Amino acid sequence: MVEHYPIDKVREQFPALQRIEHDHFVAYFDGPGGTQVAGRVIDAMANYMKNGVANLGGTYSTAMETAFIVEEARQHVANLLGAKKENIAFGANMTTLAFRVARALSSEWSHSKGNIVVTEMDHHANIDPWVTAALEKGIEVRYIPFQQETKTLQLEKLDEIISDDTKLVAVGLASNAIGTITDCAKIIQRAKDVGALVIVDAVHAVPHFVVDFEQLGADVLFCSAYKFFGPHVGIVAIEENLFNRMHIFKLRPASDEYPAKLETGTLNFEGLVGVIEAVRFMASIGEGNILREQILSAYEKMERYEHYLAERLRQGLQTIDYVMLHQANDNVKKTPTVSFQVDRLEAKDVCQQLARKYALHLEYGDFYAQTLVEKMGLDRGGLIRAGIAPYNTVEEIDRLIEAVQQIDFP
Numbered sequence: 001m002v003e004h005y006p007i008d009k010v011r012e013q014f015p016a017l018q019r020i021e022h023d024h025f026v027a028y029f030d031g032p033g034g035t036q037v038a039g040r041v042i043d044a045m046a047n048y049m050k051n052g053v054a055n056l057g058g059t060y061s062t063a064m065e066t067a068f069i070v071e072e073a074r075q076h077v078a079n080l081l082g083a084k085k086e087n088i089a090f091g092a093n094m095t096t097l098a099f100r101v102a103r104a105l106s107s108e109w110s111h112s113k114g115n116i117v118v119t120e121m122d123h124h125a126n127i128d129p130w131v132t133a134a135l136e137k138g139i140e141v142r143y144i145p146f147q148q149e150t151k152t153l154q155l156e157k158l159d160e161i162i163s164d165d166t167k168l169v170a171v172g173l174a175s176n177a178i179g180t181i182t183d184c185a186k187i188i189q190r191a192k193d194v195g196a197l198v199i200v201d202a203v204h205a206v207p208h209f210v211v212d213f214e215q216l217g218a219d220v221l222f223c224s225a226y227k228f229f230g231p232h233v234g235i236v237a238i239e240e241n242l243f244n245r246m247h248i249f250k251l252r253p254a255s256d257e258y259p260a261k262l263e264t265g266t267l268n269f270e271g272l273v274g275v276i277e278a279v280r281f282m283a284s285i286g287e288g289n290i291l292r293e294q295i296l297s298a299y300e301k302m303e304r305y306e307h308y309l310a311e312r313l314r315q316g317l318q319t320i321d322y323v324m325l326h327q328a329n330d331n332v333k334k335t336p337t338v339s340f341q342v343d344r345l346e347a348k349d350v351c352q353q354l355a356r357k358y359a360l361h362l363e364y365g366d367f368y369a370q371t372l373v374e375k376m377g378l379d380r381g382g383l384i385r386a387g388i389a390p391y392n393t394v395e396e397i398d399r400l401i402e403a404v405q406q407i408d409f410p
């Protein structure tokens with residue numbers, strides 16, 4: 001199965017894979033923190049800037065080209081997320097967009113009435129914007145607990161946690177720290193039943209599996225292009241009726257129309273050129289007649305390949321007696337993000353050794369999933385995270401396993 005995946009063709013498209021450190025080609029396992037950037041993304045961004053840039057609103061060629069780019073970027077992301085072009089807005093990053101959306105939504109909340117629900121497993125970018133808004137309004141914050149034994153959210157008491165007066169439920173599709181995929185259908189259904197808004201963090205999901213905004217039934221969904229081979233651009237999809245009535249804090253001369261009304265100041269146009277190319281890069285791995293079909297087909301291939309690599313890594317690490325994997329059971333779906341600790345060693349020291357001797361780039365810490373890592377009670381600097389991307393290889397996985405086998409204990 002792994003033989004059918006066009007790994008050489010994929011790797012050719014990433015200039016950064018040519019980087020050599022300590023006599024090895026660098027193996028990038030830091031994808032969950034930001035993937036490498038596809039060459040076509042880099043070229044397109046440079047070309048946009050070389051060929052003449054402009055702001056929106058002009059009637060001359062470069063201004064009209066820029067306006068076209070914004071629309072194309074919305075259309076491409078809509079295809080990626082199973083949304084409509086009108087749902088899509090851009091910003092500096094997911095965190096900034098989340099604070100902005102939170103401010104807009106909470107401006108309609110009455111003081112001290114109701115509650116909001118977040119989770120203990122999420123990246124704090126999908127916790128703190130909502131908690132900050134709730135605290136400002138004196139509104140109760142409830143948490144869907146993280147269950148340490150299963151490494152999943154504990155959903156048994158969902159009907160109590162999400163109650164008739166819940167205003168908003170924010171949940172992540174996949175954990176950027178331990179890879180657990182949350183089956184959000186049950187949470188979203190309960191939220192809908194009580195009339196609460198559903199906020200979905202798909203930042204760690206979009207690089208790894210199909211996300212369908214309309215099918216999910218979310219009101220707001222976030223992702224970030226630098227996690228899927230593109231530049232640093234934040235993305236949000238918002239359900240149209242909600243978007244239309246949302247009271248956004250904006251400048252008076254700026255557009256009152258959605259989606260533009262959420263886009264503060266001048267957009268990162270070169271970034272949007274990169275977003276278009278990032279989606280096209282993903283689609284190019286798949287087959288089909290239309291963009292969405294190609295994207296779905298690409299996900300199928302990437303997922304199969306990434307899971308093969310992840311399984312090989314898990315099995316390899318499991319044979320090392322001083323390694324402790326931190327992941328959900330086999331029956332829980334996971335992204336190919338494999339987190340672990342090494343007995344007696346600080347996570348930072350392990351990562352330093354892996355980088356300095358073997359050119360293996362792995363990150364460590366809590367990855368801003370701070371509450372989760374606190375609940376897990378991890379010492380020694382938190383998790384060591386090997387995030388697998390579609391450009392990683394079997395050789396890199398084996399190099400990582402061997403490197404951990406050879407780790408020095410001072």
Ligand SMILES: Cc1ncc(COP(=O)(O)O)c(C=O)c1O
Nearest residue numbers: 093094095123125176203204224
């Ligand atoms: C799951 C998840 N959510 C949100 C974020 C925040 O995204 P951004 O860096 O675009 O603000 C990250 C970034 O690591 C993430 O992994």
